[in-house]
Amino acid sequence: MTSPTIYDVARAAGVATSTVSRAFSNPQRVSAPTRELVVQVAAELGYSPNPHARALTSRRTQTIAMVVSDITNPHFFEIIRGAELRAKASAHTLVLVNAEESPRIEREQINRLSRSVDGFLLAASRLPEDDLVELAGSHALVMVNRQVPGIPGVVLDQREGCRQLVTHLASLGHTSLAYLTGPRESWMAASRWAAIRDAAAEAGMTAVRMGPFTPRVTHGAAAADAALTTGATALIAHNDLLAIGVLQRLAARSVRVPDDVSVTGFDDIFAAELCTPSLTTLGGTHVNLGRAAVELLLEAADAPRRPGAAAQHLVLPSQLVLRDSTGLARGRRGPA
Amino acid sequence: MTSPTIYDVARAAGVATSTVSRAFSNPQRVSAPTRELVVQVAAELGYSPNPHARALTSRRTQTIAMVVSDITNPHFFEIIRGAELRAKASAHTLVLVNAEESPRIEREQINRLSRSVDGFLLAASRLPEDDLVELAGSHALVMVNRQVPGIPGVVLDQREGCRQLVTHLASLGHTSLAYLTGPRESWMAASRWAAIRDAAAEAGMTAVRMGPFTPRVTHGAAAADAALTTGATALIAHNDLLAIGVLQRLAARSVRVPDDVSVTGFDDIFAAELCTPSLTTLGGTHVNLGRAAVELLLEAADAPRRPGAAAQHLVLPSQLVLRDSTGLARGRRGPA
DNA sequence: AACATCATGGCAACTGCTTGCCGCTCGGAT
């Protein structure tokens, strides 16, 4: 009934338990013939190592936790999917944690899991930078879509992406834009605004920031209303969900998109190409974000705290997806 | 540096390690004053139990695995979210596994995790029933959106939901429908077809089944083309993704929806209300599916194999969401 | 007063695997 242990295998193979152990966890430490014998006997007995016993002494759990700030946001799912795929490829288990946009929950869950996992993937973490630095001291950490000095991370290129986005709007004749920003704690929101502002200045556009808004569809109404008061003809929403909510509100208020105002989002979620009008958005291959993040984490866990080596920061390309929600600025229609 | 153990706590509190252990894992086994002392000393020392050491002897891991057949499908997000929420509420950890529509991967991953988790949530499992029954013999199992005799599970009510859906179509004057079915291994697909067929017969409609189709947007084209050959005026796609693909193909072929044909889906994913035309679909609160599934699993893990008690099957209500993709059958327009 | 019962704390064996250290063997260098 109860599953076999290394003792059973050792006895059956006529070797010591340490040999069995090594045959599995440190194969090159054992001669080929012995290893094969052990492996074969183990297979016959249906032995497989107990992960908890293994973790107890070795402190390696083959498990990584992914903490997302809000599991409700479909854009995370691509990241999660990429992470799961990559983790599975390395025989690692992926634990999923939803921080529900709460720094407190985020912190609690990290503490709770700190013994059970090899490291954390923090996606769009809402924790203050100090906390993160402190955590990084005792845990392997990889940030996703947030840059923290000294902590490895992967992000989608915002600077360049935002520049393209703003340039696109400028080329359509827009001269003023409004950025509908996300949560106060969101590093992404700050980073996007900085990039947008700079790009706007460069393109000779005026840029204002409104918000913060909770980046959900339902909060698009408030965002749209606020944006309209600015007179801006180009609205850049913090993400696609908010943008879709904005589109809905504009439609309800009979503001035509893109004839009266242009609207853009971020993330290129699945729904972005289905909504009406379809949404111009700054996307990128989020699957790769997840994948790369796991990769970084596995490296970090292997070579823990190599002191000299700076924390790796990967910047993956974003890409501007042009759809129907952006068009010539008002008054720029027809033959120039 | 290294975190304190029960030994440290025991020494500091002047009690035996067993007392410390019990104070945490079996509080009523220890008198209130002693327990409080231990808890307080533990707090001062920053002690928290090592989950692996705990799991090693007790065989309880406070972890549950959720295996989904295809993480790509947004409809699972909601289920996952519900499960995560409920698991967290009981201080359990949720492990996420993507079976990538492959029974082999599904089986492998279950085996791999069998020692590390208290039980499995199998969402839309593609495993043959025999395998499931066998697994249920050695693991706590809860099926999500699949019914297997003898194994507890939660499903959204298909029979009643499909009846409503078909009745809705009949009331619009449709007399023939086509069901664009999902994967061969999908229990859901079979179950839906059975319910649709019966309801159609009851309503005096003819019903044909086409497929199987992979339930993704990209496969909607083939599904639409196949459906059109049948002459049916009402198309019921296996899920919303497929339905959206069908809508796109129909638009490309200039078939008007709902004027020429009506289209419906299942799941009521976020995109269903955004696509054009918006999609009539059979939804339900998937969050609750996830939540209920975890609940059942926790129960099952608590009272393992109570022999007399039949496996619990929960049937949650589905709900028909009427949108713009269904309308009067061709020739039924205008005043009757 | 004698005895059964119960709540409580401690002892120690046990969970299944890892790993530092030791010692043997054997090939090659001296």
Added chain:
DNA sequence: ATCCGAGCGGCAAGCAGTTGCCATGATGTT
């Protein structure tokens, strides 16, 4: 012939808890 080191297997002490069993004293019973 001697020495050295590499390669390999074994010993045994952990890792951090859990839990069956026992001893003790307090409480209850008749």
